[in-house]
Amino acid sequence: MVFVNENYLKLKGGYLFPEIGRRVEAFKQANPQLVDRIIPCGIGDVTEPLPPAVIKAMHDAVDELAKRDTFRGYGPGSGYDFLKKAIVENDFSARNIVIELDEIFISDGSKCDCGAILDIFGKDNRLAITNPVYPVYVDTNVMAGNTGLGNDDGSYEGIEYLPCTAENDFVPAIPTKPVELIYLCYPNNPTGTMINHDQLRAWVDYALANDAIILYDVAYEAYVSDETLPRSIYEIEGAKKCAIEFHSFSKNAGFTGVRCGYTVCPKDVHAVTKGGERIKLHSLWTRRWNTKSNGVSYPVQRGAEAIYSTEGKKQVRILVDYYMANAALLRKGCEESGMKVYGGIHSPYVWVVCPSGTDSWGVFDKLLTQLQIVTTPGAGFGSCGEGYFRISAFNSLENIKEAVNRLSGPVFSK
Ligand code: MLT
Numbered sequence: 501m502v503f504v505n506e507n508y509l510k511l512k513g514g515y516l517f518p519e520i521g522r523r524v525e526a527f528k529q530a531n532p533q534l535v536d537r538i539i540p541c542g543i544g545d546v547t548e549p550l551p552p553a554v555i556k557a558m559h560d561a562v563d564e565l566a567k568r569d570t571f572r573g574y575g576p577g578s579g580y581d582f583l584k585k586a587i588v589e590n591d592f593s594a595r596n597i598v599i600e601l602d603e604i605f606i607s608d609g610s611k612c613d614c615g616a617i618l619d620i621f622g623k624d625n626r627l628a629i630t631n632p633v634y635p636v637y638v639d640t641n642v643m644a645g646n647t648g649l650g651n652d653d654g655s656y657e658g659i660e661y662l663p664c665t666a667e668n669d670f671v672p673a674i675p676t677k678p679v680e681l682i683y684l685c686y687p688n689n690p691t692g693t694m695i696n697h698d699q700l701r702a703w704v705d706y707a708l709a710n711d712a713i714i715l716y717d718v719a720y721e722a723y724v725s726d727e728t729l730p731r732s733i734y735e736i737e738g739a740k741k742c743a744i745e746f747h748s749f750s751k752n753a754g755f756t757g758v759r760c761g762y763t764v765c766p767k768d769v770h771a772v773t774k775g776g777e778r779i780k781l782h783s784l785w786t787r788r789w790n791t792k793s794n795g796v797s798y799p800v801q802r803g804a805e806a807i808y809s810t811e812g813k814k815q816v817r818i819l820v821d822y823y824m825a826n827a828a829l830l831r832k833g834c835e836e837s838g839m840k841v842y843g844g845i846h847s848p849y850v851w852v853v854c855p856s857g858t859d860s861w862g863v864f865d866k867l868l869t870q871l872q873i874v875t876t877p878g879a880g881f882g883s884c885g886e887g888y889f890r891i892s893a894f895n896s897l898e899n900i901k902e903a904v905n906r907l908s909g910p911v912f913s914k
Contacts (some may be wrong), residue, residue: 692843
């Protein structure tokens with residue numbers, strides 16, 4: 501008899517986005533005449549093609565692989581230096597942040613790394629996770645056996661939930677109970693809101709003072725439209741001693757299907773053994789990569805490198821601006837329909853207060869069945885998400901205009 505990982509049995513329900521997909525599929529089956537009307541604004545999946553510079557670089561890389569002289573086999577597990585150099589120069593040196601090449605680990609995306617990073621942490625860390633939250637942080641901890649059982653409201657024993665509400669501008673207060681492994685994500689998914697330097701500094705100071713580690717997800721940093729706001733936690737002094745940062749090329753350069761991102765694990769971040777010995781997490785993460793991965797494919801890494809070329813940067817800017825214009829339309833449309841809206845200024849997500857009397861799955865159903873707009877119910881991101889729904893601006897301009905037009909109709913007007 502083979503034993504299963506029973507931690508999986510603690511998971512409450514399916515992963516949020518497949519569950520939404522299931523409900524949309526059921527609606528399509530029951531209403532085939534409405535299938536073409538459906539506007540998907542649920543999962544944050546990009547719709548616009550890859551930047552031309554990326555496409556060319558990937559084509560060229562495939563051509564290299566087609567010839568004996570330029571063929572490459574296994575690459576370095578944590579990524580090629582050509583991509584790491586482009587990252588260091590553009591994402592860090594350009595902002596006066598010193599990150600070394602071997603502190604960058606190229607991966608198939610930040611979602612994957614957010615889960616994989618748990619390999620290098622022990623089991624008894626006190627977790628602090630925002631509520632609402634990108635469900636991956638919670639579910640991967642459940643799977644890894646870092647939590648207790650689930651409760652009816654979707655929370656799990658053993659996690660210190662940090663409420664993010666309109667009252668605290670969706671930036672959690674420093675916890676009163678001690679915590680060790682802290683997940684933060686800004687621009688925030690799902691609320692679409694941002695953190696400022698002082699707020700982020702308070703968290704870094706907390707981590708430094710309490711020997712805690714911050715897992716900082718900046719998958720949406722390209723959407724920060726105010727230069728005074730932090731695009732990396734390493735803009736904060738001391739963060740290189742207490743933070744690991746996750747980056748993605750999905751949301752800026754449209755790599756949701758191509759798959760590439762990177763994690764920064766500075767050499768100064770330490771955790772301890774039960775015996776009290778301080779261990780560099782960088783060594784463990786390197787070891788993990790060398791053992792469990794052969795890295796991301798060469799054409800994909802060449803494509804990612806092209807994001808940082810002069811042309812690539814311009815093309816990525818156009819993509820980001822395109823989705824941000826959509827977000828502005830969604831914000832305006834919802835407000836004109838009498839809804840209270842957050843986010844959507846430094847992020848492609850608009851976080852909308854549910855019209856009174858309807859909970860977030862109720863709004864989801866209403867929008868799907870009456871307007872054929874797919875959104876994400878706030879409750880799917882945690883109990884503090886109840887009372888909100890998220891609209892993704894990742895769509896064509898035409899679809900967003902049509903969604904706004906439908907939202908202005910009787911379903912949600914005052
Ligand atoms: C989301 O919709 O929250 C994201 O697309 C999920 C993801 O990036 O994995």
